[in-house]
Amino acid sequence: AQRVTQPEKLLSVFKGAPVELKCNYSYSGSPELFWYVQYSRQRLQLLLRHISRESIKGFTADLNKGETSFHLKKPFAQEEDSAMYYCALGWPGTYKYIFGTGTRLKVLA
Amino acid sequence: EPEVTQTPSHQVTQMGQEVILRCVPISNHLYFYWYRQILGQKVEFLVSFYNNEISEKSEIFDDQFSVERPDGSNFTLKIRSTKLEDSAMYFCASSERRPFGQVLYPYQPQHFGDGTRLSIL
Numbered sequence: 409a410q411r412v413t414q415p416e417k418l419l420s421v422f423k424g425a426p427v428e429l430k431c432n433y434s435y436s437g438s439p440e441l442f443w444y445v446q447y448s449r450q451r452l453q454l455l456l457r458h459i460s461r462e463s464i465k466g467f468t469a470d471l472n473k474g475e476t477s478f479h480l481k482k483p484f485a486q487e488e489d490s491a492m493y494y495c496a497l498g499w500p501g502t503y504k505y506i507f508g509t510g511t512r513l514k515v516l517a
Numbered sequence: 518e519p520e521v522t523q524t525p526s527h528q529v530t531q532m533g534q535e536v537i538l539r540c541v542p543i544s545n546h547l548y549f550y551w552y553r554q555i556l557g558q559k560v561e562f563l564v565s566f567y568n569n570e571i572s573e574k575s576e577i578f579d580d581q582f583s584v585e586r587p588d589g590s591n592f593t594l595k596i597r598s599t600k601l602e603d604s605a606m607y608f609c610a611s612s613e614r615r616p617f618g619q620v621l622y623p624y625q626p627q628h629f630g631d632g633t634r635l636s637i638l
Contacts, residue, residue, distance in 0.1 A: 442626060451521075452560070452608065452629040494560065503548065503565035503573045505627065510559065 410435050412497045414508035421485050422516050429480040429511045431469075431495030440498040441478040442505070443469055447491045455493070456480070465489070485515045519543045521630035523609050529636045530599055538594045538633045540609030549592045550610040550627060551584065553577070560608065566592065599637045606632045 411434040421427055433439060443455040455464055458471040458478060469480045478495060492512050496505040522541045530536045542549050551563040564574040566584050583595045592611075596603055613625040 444629075451631045454626050454628065457626055496560075503550070503567075504562035504575070505552075505560075506562070507560040 410497060410499065410506050412495050412506050412508035414493075414495055414511050416511045417509070418512045418514065420514045420516060423487055424484050427480075427482045427485045427489070427513065427515075429493050429495075429513065431478045431480065431508060433476050433478065433495075433497045435476070435497060435499055437499060439471075441469075441471055442496045442498070443467070443478075443480050444494045444496060444507075445491050446494065446510075452494065485513075487515045487517060489513060490515045521609055521611055521628055523607075523630035523633050525633060526631065527634045527636070529638060532601055532637050533598050536596050536599055536635065538596075538607050538609075538635070540592045540594070540630055541590050542592055542609070542611030543613075543628060544590070546611035546613050546628075548572075548612045548614070548627075549584075549586070550612075551594045552608045552610065552629075553605040554608065554632075555602075555605045563594070596635075599635075601637050604635055604637045606634050608632045 413432045415430055441458040444452040445455045446452050456467060456469050467480055467482045469478050471478050490513055492510050494510045495508040498505050521543055524539045528536055549566045552560050553563055554560045562575050564578045564584055565572045569586060581597050585593050609630045610627040612627045
């Protein structure tokens with residue numbers, strides 16, 4: 409069955425330090441992967457999607473099919489990056505997304 | 518930037534009562550979704566809706582749940598007889614085109630609303 413795993417519930421880093429939020433998925437075909445961010449109980453906002461290969465707010469994510477991973481990275485964390493980050497998986501033939509349990513990122517001053 | 522809007526932001530209801538959660542999707546979007554998030558748990562898919570019918574639903578979406586697009590702008594989720602375990606944040610989402618279309622159609626992601634916090638007493 410399809411699954412998304414975000415192994416860290418909480419990740420604390422100091423401002424200016426690199427950040428990597430891990431996401432692994434289970435799906436044997438061609439997945440669609442996303443990162444959504446939720447600031448302080450606000451809406452889920454689309455941060456990145458693997459198909460566009462863009463960088464938003466300094467974040468990047470690369471799909472690694474061999475490792476079935478889609479880790480989110482930022483070289484220098486900012487305090488305003490503190491939020492809940494969710495990795496989501498979609499795939500052909502379905503309308504739904506499957507979400508991971510989320511990682512809370514805390515950037516310390 | 519256009520947004521999905523949801524009302525109310527917080528709904529408190531007695532167990533056994535019916536509740537209707539409302540959503541206004543982004544105006545040119547054709548696909549609509551409901552998800553829920555029980556406190557401390559992951560976001561879970563409930564149902565997707567296209568062309569005035571359910572296109573996919575999860576096992577959570579049982580006979581107590583129904584969805585409707587009563588007019589050209591609103592999309593509603595109704596829970597007929599609420600249970601304590603229905604307490605959760607309910608998110609509406611919409612997308613412009615089929616999430617996984619054919620080669621000619623670009624992929625369009627789902628855009629989420631702020632959610633409605635449903636508290637069952």
